[in-house]
Amino acid sequence: MSETFDVDLFVIGGGSGGVRAARIAASHGARVMLAEEYRVGGTCVIRGCVPKKLMVYAGRFADEFEDAAGFGWRLERPRFDWAALKTARDAEVARLEGIYGRNLGAAGVTLVAERAVIEDPHTVRLVGSGTRVRARVILIAVGASPVREPLIPGAELAIDSNGVFELETQPERILVVGGGYIAVEFAGVFAALGSKTTLLHRGPSLLRGFDPEIAAALGEAYGQRMDLRLGCTVERLERDGGAIRATLSGGASLTVDGVLVATGRRPNVAGLGLEAVGITLDASGAIPVEPDSRTCVPSIYAVGDVTGRAALTPVAIREGHAFADTVFGGKPWCVDHRLIATAVFSTPEIGVIGHNEDVARGCYDAIDVYKASFRPMKATLSGRDERVIMKVIVERASDRVVGVHVMGPDAGEIIQAVGIAVTMGATKADFDRTIAVHPTLGEELVTLRTPFVVKHPAGVG
Structure with a gap:
């Protein structure tokens, strides 16, 4: 007697990878349900690539205004309005979120605004309502979130990269901790928008893994745009009136209005129910998968940042598409991770x-x-x-x-x-x-x- 399922595919996570997988699977005729507990669009659309790139654009106007003088333009001193940028940026994010939701609906995907956890290889429980859904295939596409390590006294005074988008006012002085993509990009944004910015990184150079000559050149350029401190760590944070005093390695201190810690991201696997089905995480906390995104459980797959393969939105999208074509479209293919621009x-x-x-x-x-x-x-x-x-x-x-x-x-x-x-x-x-x-x-x-x-x-x- 064949087993019956409520849906062919249940996707946990409404980010770029999960949304693409759901839409393509539905286009192949699959019955698809997708659960997202926060906002559809995931890190990239809601609290990552898109809003951050809009802030990058905002910051670069400062250079454009300054450079214009060399080409004969005479401008009054420009004034930046943080609140105006935040309002426009948030409106654009909301617009994109709406598009994501409408596209899912148009594809025939059932969208559920709840947290979902795995109970067995074919069962997902919706936490809010308690509803259990039986699925022939489960796809995990929950992404990753910022980490706050190492823990230091006063760490609660800092924000992470998600918190940047909640700031109602621009900090006049900000300390950014980290040396990867996120720290480097946000430090550049704050400096360009006029905040007195300190970028602090424990390593000897920025952007580990990038070409050393390029990384060194960026460090030189950033040294001219902000206070760049390499080979340095934060020992503790404490309130100093309305400001924050950061005690640094070597005994130096720095008083700022805000601290952004951007020292890495970790897959969102806590409480997902992986232990119930025997999925063991790798050393980085990611879900191990085969090239076709299958986990050690034949009915459960994973794509995107949660797999630890390449934490980039276009990669998650390609993985989600490949998964759907392979499992539901009869067109098997795998993403080549060897060359990624x-x-x-x-x-x-x-x-x-x-x-x-x-x-x-x-x-x-x-x-x-x-x-x-x-x-x-x-x-x-x-x-x-x-x-x-x-x-x-x-x-x-x-x-x-x-x-x-x-x-x-x-x-x-x-x-x-x-x-x-x-x-x-x-x-x-x-x-x-x-x-x-x-x-x-x-x-x-x-x-x-x-x-x-x-x-x-x-x-x-």
């Missing part, structure tokens, strides 16, 4: 795809590195001192481009286009025979001719 919306901006120089040196017998460092054309009249840096890393034996790194204006837009070529396996010869678009920043990538030769560890080069 990404951007850091710092100012200056960074765009990356492929290996950094150190990793490439360890992967190949010999590589050639092509580099350019220059002031962008706009700076010739604006007088701005920041430079553009570009690196193209090539495996010598095959002439294949295995890494491209850009720091400068619109680096994210540049790397998106370059990512197509690198993903297709373009060679340096392919880059060389591409006619440049002049005058642009991106033309440098197809006009680099003389490599900086890098030898591999054994000395072959």
Whole structure:
């Protein structure tokens, strides 16, 4: 006697990966239910990529106003209104949330505004109502949330990256703790909007895992825009009247109006019921999955940040799509995580795809590195001192481009286009025979001719 189910697919989590999986599965004819306890759209739409990028745009107008003078514009001193930005940003987030919900409905997905937990390989319980739903397949797409580690005295006085979007007023002085994407981006935003900003990181450089030369250049640029303190930690936080006094390693102290801790994110697995079905987390607290996103339980899958594979919205979307096509569409495919283009919306901006120089040196017998460092054309009249840096890393034996790194204006837009070529396996010869678009920043990538030769560890080069 065949088992009956209430739905074919139950998705836990209404972020980018879960929403895409639900819609595609429904388009394949599956009966789909999705539970989201907070707001549809997930980290990216509600409290991440989208609202943060809007704040990045707001901050960059400060440079534009300043640079305009070099091009003959005479402006009155501009004034920034935090409340106006918050109102406009929040309205846009609400608009996008509505679109996500309507799209789910239009696809035939049943949306439930409750927390869901797993009771067995085919049963999900809705916590608010107590309703139990039987599903042929369960997809976990609950994402990740900020961590507050290490714990220090007074840690409750700090906010995390979610809390930034709740700030009703702009802090005049802010301490940002961390050295990854989120800390770097928010430090850049606050500094650009006029807050006296200190970015503090315990490591020797920002953006661990990025090309060391690019990371060092960003550190130099940030050192001119804010108070950058590397190799430093916060020992404790305490109230100082209406402000916060941070005691730092080495005994120094800093008085600020706000502290943002952005030292990492952790998968949202607490209380999800994984232990009931025998799913054991990996060392990072993520759910281990196979390339097709299947967990150790055949009827349960997971996509997005909760898997710890690559904490990027476009990756979650691709994983959700691949899952739905594979399980419900009869079109099996897996996401290739080996080449992922990404951007850091710092100012200056960074765009990356492929290996950094150190990793490439360890992967190949010999590589050639092509580099350019220059002031962008706009700076010739604006007088701005920041430079553009570009690196193209090539495996010598095959002439294949295995890494491209850009720091400068619109680096994210540049790397998106370059990512197509690198993903297709373009060679340096392919880059060389591409006619440049002049005058642009991106033309440098197809006009680099003389490599900086890098030898591999054994000395072959």
